[in-house]
Amino acid sequence: MVNKKYFSIGEVSKLKNITIKALRYYHNIGLLIPAYINPDNGYRYYTINQFIYLDIIKICRHRNVSINEIKALFAKADTNYLKLYLEQKNEEIHNEIKKLEQFNKQIEILKTTIHSSEDELMNKGFNIQTFEERYFLSSPTQGGELNEIKSFDKLDEKLGEFTINTFQYGLIYSCHYDNWEISDVFRLITSDDYKFLKDTSNVSELPKGEYLTVNCTKDTEVETFQLVIEYLKKNSLMCNKVYMFYLVTDVFNQYNHFSQFQVSLKSTP
Structure with a gap:
């Protein structure tokens, strides 16, 4: 293993602001498998190319997307499908923002x-x-x-x-x-x-x-x-x-x- 080609689970946790517990969980359920696992001690290592997957997972989890849905998204491994999926989620976010703005306006009107x-x-x-x-x-x-x-x-x-x-x-x-x-x-x-x-x-x-x-x-x-x-x-x-x-x-x-x-x-x- 060439040094710094891989990042330890602790380093990934700090760099991507995600808990070690979550990374282990994603590994155990097959959502994000480390690029390399040391056979002697079981330590997990990731490549920088896997960071994009973590970004996608975090975005989806913040939108309350289920783990199974994210797994299905990764299983397709289709960038065009991913773009359409993200466009749909973006539209959902904008609709929710409108609803929240409306709700905030109602609160202000009631207070007034x-x-x-x-x-x-x-x-x-x-x-x-x-x-x-x-x-x-x-x-x-x-x-x-x-x-x-x-x-x-x-x-x-x-x-x-x-x-x-x-x-x-x-x-x-x-x-x-x-x-x-x-x-x-x-x-x-x-x-x-x-x-x-x-x-x-x-x-x-x-x-x-x-x-x-x-x-x-x-x-x-x-x-x-x-x-x-x-x-x-x-x-x-x-x-x-x-x-x-x-x-x-x-x-x-x-x-x-x-x-x-x-x-x-x-x-x-």
Whole structure:
């Protein structure tokens, strides 16, 4: 054996950042057999040409490719097949990266929604706030919590998995001949989703402008809504829809959640 033509198992372990235990395992299962085994002491030695196999094994193992699949890949000993295989894995990686980026975006949106909801709770009584344009998808509903839940389920079916969850949703109160009642459930959607869904029925825009807002709890929801209607009458404000947003604050306490009523006053140019 010519010195340095071969590398000991310890040297390979350090050079390729792989454990000796793993190298022995790969040998025992026939995945990567050392180029030379000393017959006197059983020491394993590898050539530099075998390093590429270790690189392929490490790449595949990081992608959770099974040992049997790697063995089958090596058994083919076909470089063209290897290129196609790596292209497929590369595409899978890019698809996973997109999913992770989407998931990360959802996390950021949820965090932002919780923080903004907590900030909204700091506002007491009636307030005038300015909002940018917002977009939402709505679905008709009837009064009653069970009906609202069923309507939200139908709404989510329409939205599908391609839309980004904004975690902002609520109820629409509509006025018909001075009679107010819950008419729809809604979920806010992003501007990108709005462009894609704008020709879909029940997709609408909340215009940029000033909104009358007031917060309430589940227990004071009916009472607060009546105060909103009285405020509108007292100030001669005309509208036929009131939006109630569920505030995402104490996520794990749904028995007495917080909400915010919003009424569009006047759009800004």
